[in-house]
Amino acid sequence: MNLAGYDISDRIDLPPKIDYGIGVVGCGGIVNYAHLPAYRAAGFRVLACYDRNPAAAERTARDHDISRVVASLDELLADEAIQIVDIAISPWDQFTVAQCAVAAGKHLLCQKPLSDDYAKAVALVDAARAAGVKLAVNQQMRWDAGIRVSKQLLEQGALGEVADARIEVSIRTPWHMWPWMAESDRLEVMYHSIHYLDSVRALFGDPSRVAAFHARWPGQPETGETRTLTLLEYPGDLRVVVDVNHHNWSDDAYARFRWLGTDGIVRGTIGLLYDYPTGRVDTLEFQPKAEPLRWHAADLATRWIPDAFVGPMASLMRSIQMGGEPLTSGADNLGTLRTVAAAYRSATEGRSVALDEIAAG
């Protein structure tokens, strides 16, 4: 597709081989409304599912035509036909399950956050490397249309040097969909803005310093922060603002991004957030500096949920068969987790924090 002379596409390409046996661990919300619909559309082969709540596993198997429900993690890991373990459980449980999958020689796709404890994420990445298995993280926003096409425009030089980048989200979030998240001390950045921070890293690389301000909404039922301002400083002139409020009760909710470069500007909306989890397709418009006042609109189709969930799994499969690392590998994800950790340290200590300050242990 052509956008003002630039080549763009939000279609997710599949690797040559996609018939790996997939075993799903965790049959909750996101698996049912995102992973499995996306995998079915892509033609991926889910062989079995497991949940510590057997009723959830039975229901998921029935709703998504999965032929086998297993009674334990051990049973799933013992199945030689399963080469990829797809984990979508609470983050504090993910570490043990992922360690077992690595020990069983399975490749794995973990949910974000890879861990709520940076040292444990490092340990998992090291364990996967030592075992020679691939570990990818489900940071699927990188395949969401707006982010994907932004990346293509940046790579083709359409924006020149970006100096001012912003993600501004002011919505009302149904935290009741995840009661355990609503009770978390660390809420917004750990579970939501982590997507933006990962996407910003995908577009612009690692920041050098992070400054963050966290707040609550008067009377909010959630335990952790629900309003955050994260400022990312880069070595050159680039500064990034991620500004999020989950308690906008009004009817003027918005979720938008904007990258202002020396040669062009991209502006767009994050469609999912206009009615989570149904949402709508993103919008993206591009204005080259040479054509002031003219916005070129991209024709987009790939939604953050469920379509983009094909991306991390396809990338994991590609890395298994062709070598290299998945785009959202565990090792890469450590950069996102360092950014998250720096944001929390900054908000707590009232100072900007260098990414280098975040280390395992």
Ligand SMILES: NC(=O)c1ccc[n+]([C@@H]2O[C@H](COP(=O)([O-])OP(=O)(O)OC[C@H]3O[C@@H](n4cnc5c(N)ncnc54)[C@H](O)[C@@H]3O)[C@@H](O)[C@H]2O)c1
């Ligand atoms: N990538 C995204 O956009 C996205 C969106 C939502 C949630 N998530 C992540 O996905 C994960 C799951 O979220 P959810 O909304 O589906 O939660 P959920 O509470 O709806 O479902 C979790 C399921 O995992 C099961 N479970 C928990 N621990 C288990 C264990 N040790 N073994 C087997 N089963 C176990 C529970 O019984 C439950 O059925 C979380 O880490 C969350 O951060 C990611």
